[in-house]
Amino acid sequence: MTDAPARRERPPRPCPICKKMSLPQYHPFCSRRCADVDLSRWFSEVYAAPAEEKETDDEAPPPAPRDEPDA
Ligand SMILES: [Zn+2]
Numbered sequence: 914m915t916d917a918p919a920r921r922e923r924p925p926r927p928c929p930i931c932k933k934m935s936l937p938q939y940h941p942f943c944s945r946r947c948a949d950v951d952l953s954r955w956f957s958e959v960y961a962a963p964a965e966e967k968e969t970d971d972e973a974p975p976p977a978p979r980d981e982p983d984a
Pocket residue numbers: 928929930931932933942943944947
């Protein structure tokens with residue numbers, strides 16, 4: 914009885930971003946791009962930036978009610 918599945922080599926970890934084979938130089942990602950994607954995801958989580966608030970300056974005043982001539 915053979916109990917050791919020697920046929921299996923350590924499977925390389927797939928890229929967590931796109932699930933492709935990861936490359937040693939980009940470990941654990943498959944490419945620089947995926948590494949960047951992960952990094953930016955991480956950053957956005959860390960900073961958890963709230964929804965962009967629209968800064969209203971005096972540049973765009975609200976539309977004033979139009980004075981209609983009372984005829
Ligand atoms: Zn990838």
